[in-house]
Amino acid sequence: MVTRATPTARSRRAPTTAVVRSRATTTSAAKAAQKPARATARKVSDARAGSARSSQRPVRPVAAKVVRGRASAASKKEADGRRLRAARNYESVVNAVLEIAKESPPKIISLPSAAEVAARAGVSERTVFRHFADLNALFVAAASKIRPVQDAYLGPRPDDPKLADRIAEIVRLRSKLYEEIAPVRRVAIHLSHTHPLIIEQLGQSYVAARAQIADVFAPELSRVDARRRQLLIDTLDLAASWASWDSLRTVQDCSVPRSRQVLTELLTDLLATVPKTKRR
Numbered sequence: 001m002v003t004r005a006t007p008t009a010r011s012r013r014a015p016t017t018a019v020v021r022s023r024a025t026t027t028s029a030a031k032a033a034q035k036p037a038r039a040t041a042r043k044v045s046d047a048r049a050g051s052a053r054s055s056q057r058p059v060r061p062v063a064a065k066v067v068r069g070r071a072s073a074a075s076k077k078e079a080d081g082r083r084l085r086a087a088r089n090y091e092s093v094v095n096a097v098l099e100i101a102k103e104s105p106p107k108i109i110s111l112p113s114a115a116e117v118a119a120r121a122g123v124s125e126r127t128v129f130r131h132f133a134d135l136n137a138l139f140v141a142a143a144s145k146i147r148p149v150q151d152a153y154l155g156p157r158p159d160d161p162k163l164a165d166r167i168a169e170i171v172r173l174r175s176k177l178y179e180e181i182a183p184v185r186r187v188a189i190h191l192s193h194t195h196p197l198i199i200e201q202l203g204q205s206y207v208a209a210r211a212q213i214a215d216v217f218a219p220e221l222s223r224v225d226a227r228r229r230q231l232l233i234d235t236l237d238l239a240a241s242w243a244s245w246d247s248l249r250t251v252q253d254c255s256v257p258r259s260r261q262v263l264t265e266l267l268t269d270l271l272a273t274v275p276k277t278k279r280r
Helices: 002-056 059-102 114-121 125-131 135-144 147-154 163-191 196-216 226-239 242-251 256-271
Strands: none
Touching: 059 114, 059 125, 059 135, 059 163, 114 125, 114 135, 135 163, 135 196, 147 163, 147 196, 163 196, 163 242, 163 256, 196 226, 226 242, 226 256, 242 256
16 A cells, blocks of 8 residues: 555656646746847837937037027127227217317317217217316317328429429418318417327427428429528428418418418518529
8 A cells, every 4th residue: 555655646746847847938938028029118218219319419509509609799799889889979079179179269279168079979978088088188189180181281292393383382282271270270289288199299290391391392492502401491381380370360360362472472582582593
């Protein structure tokens, strides 16, 4: 009986082992079936994330550059606008001083107030002093504006063969110059005692005027000796100077035609003393 019981026990254990093995096989197969699905899902997810990143990366820097570029352009345009307004205001203020000075009577040196300048320029008094430390600095800037006018009239060198024609042209040039700059010239001379820059500008104009006289009348000056030549240049320069013209107009109350006539007579008489031919 004992021998019969042993095979029975073995037969009972055998099915149990088979079931376990079957279950293990089923589980492994399920896991193996799930791996491709998970891998596929992971690839899809990675692909979507990569696509999203690739679509976003170019957009952000480009958009930022566009915004920065627009801001920079707007800032530059605003700065350019401020500079243009400042330049226009500067010119308006300086021109206002020149206009007011030209309206002054010949015998009166007029220095307009800041309020008058601002009203004429169409700006505020604050704008006037934003460009100039004080009124004297403004007048110095206005005086420097006559430099181009002086160059236009002191630059030409009439070279007509006839002396009378050259004298007539010099008188024409000087009379037009002096009448145009007269008001500002009077203010400049008034301020020259305390402004080295104006002194320098006036000195340059005196040198240019003297050089013009020496060049225009060089044929006549070459006929006299060195000592006589320097004396003749001095007298011609004085006759055609601003001081002589201003004296005719303000002290002697001569009209422009009368002043031209006087200057013509002075130059003609002075040059009449020069010999017709060069002395040996």
